[in-house]
Amino acid sequence: MLGQAHTPRQRLLSLAAISLAVLAAPAVGVAIPSHSASALRAHDAAIAAKSRAAVLDLYSLDQQYSAAQSRLASLQRQTESLRAERVSLTQQLTVAKRGTHLAQSRLASRLRVLYEQGNVEPLEIVFGSKSIDEAMTSLDNLSRMTNQGEDVLRQLKHARVSLSATSKRLAVREAALAASVRQARATADSLASARAARSAYISSLAAERRMTQQQIATVVAAANAAQLRSRELARVTASEAIPTAASPVETSYGSPPPVAAGARAITVSATGYALAGETATGLAVGWGVVAVDPSVIPLGTHMSIPGYGEAVAADTGGAIVGATIDLWFPTVAQANAWGRRTVTVVLH
Structure with a gap:
């Protein structure tokens, strides 16, 4: 039964890998705190004050x-x-x-x-x-x-x-x-x-402010595009990727995906959350956003998570310390259904 249950998820991984590859590229750029929209807006306000x-x-x-x-x-x-x-x-x-x-x-x-x-x-x-x-x-x-x-x-x-x-x-x-x-x-x-x-x-100062405003527009556009793509991906995968609330929670989930050359695998404790708004890096929350401890997994890192799919390290949290990650879900029910799992993720 458990092997059969893995079959649709393995099919889902192919679809998620293709879909989240589009999400991954802009997510890296907007996940850097120094280039977040809030930091750029603060820089723009400082330039305006100087002007x-x-x-x-x-x-x-x-x-x-x-x-x-x-x-x-x-x-x-x-x-x-x-x-x-x-x-x-x-x-x-x-x-x-x-x-x-x-x-x-x-x-x-x-x-x-x-x-x-x-x-x-x-x-x-x-x-x-x-x-x-x-x-x-x-x-x-x-x-x-x-x-x-x-x-x-x-x-x-x-x-x-x-x-x-x-x-x-x-x-x-x-x-x-x-x-x-x-x-x-x-x-x-x-x-x-x-x-x-x-x-x-x-x-x-005027030239610098124009450049900063262009950067803000680029970051905002990238964030909006990432949010739109994450919503589309959530609609496609939500019904298949996550077991229902009545399903038993597994303490250890499957086998790790293949590790490609240049990638590395790490075993972590994965939980779920379903909060709206923006991440700590300024990126809008969405499917594929993962909260990490930056000292263990650097922000902007791409990862493959068994049972979840492709994701990007784009958030942090006070309770996320050490080998722990927190996955974003559209609903609280889906986050609770995920529970806490020990999974081996591939960082690339």
């Missing part, structure tokens, strides 16, 4: 750069104004020098005329005059001529001194303004470099 912070930094840099550009423009306008003042001051100095030369020339001419007339001393003018009126007039003319020349020379000298002092003050302002312009230009250049670096960083 938001970088955009805020860029906004701050833009404001600082705009202020630096405005200050630089203001300093450049002040520089142009100082240049205009310098040009005007130079012209005024030139006029003052020319005026000084003209005044000196005129005064020298007047003195030369008086000297040629021979009456350049007041006493000589008085004694040389024919009348008192003529003497007074000559003295007034001499005094006026002398005073005018001295006034002109004094005014021109004062103007030159004033213009020279103004020129020095202007030179100090020009030097300070030039230093301010250099500092403002250096600040603007530094901010421009920081803006360019921040923009490049934001672009790199």
Whole structure:
């Protein structure tokens, strides 16, 4: 009876091996925790947070750069104004020098005329005059001529001194303004470099986020495809693969399947569970999902289980320790019907 009971299950193994071969390939990829959808979504959220912070930094840099550009423009306008003042001051100095030369020339001419007339001393003018009126007039003319020349020379000298002092003050302002312009230009250049670096960083984050979202889409699609295939396989094999609830539970189940080259066999205690949701690796539960102790059977390992079929190590559990595995079933009744069995599985 037991040998006859094994006959339909052996036929089922061929069907399950073919069907679960399709399930096995995507299951390996999604069973790795570092590439699970939840881990990728967390990574995507972290990238988004970095992007938001970088955009805020860029906004701050833009404001600082705009202020630096405005200050630089203001300093450049002040520089142009100082240049205009310098040009005007130079012209005024030139006029003052020319005026000084003209005044000196005129005064020298007047003195030369008086000297040629021979009456350049007041006493000589008085004694040389024919009348008192003529003497007074000559003295007034001499005094006026002398005073005018001295006034002109004094005014021109004062103007030159004033213009020279103004020129020095202007030179100090020009030097300070030039230093301010250099500092403002250096600040603007530094901010421009920081803006360019921040923009490049934001672009790199955007590229990384696009790649992460593509990975999430790939993982989700693979998980959905695996879940769909596991449901199809469950509908085909559920009625034949598992004994009914009234059947006796076997403590040791059959002979292990043939061990191919490169594979290894391990004897484990196999139980069943029927929980909905996702596995510890982020893969949706389904037929062919097995919970293991990763220190004994690494996650992502394919295995052939007598009485169950092909499966993939894609889940963990607190009670799954050592040489113990837990098989997923669509219903609690099927999990209870499986019970606890000692089976020899082939890992490949």
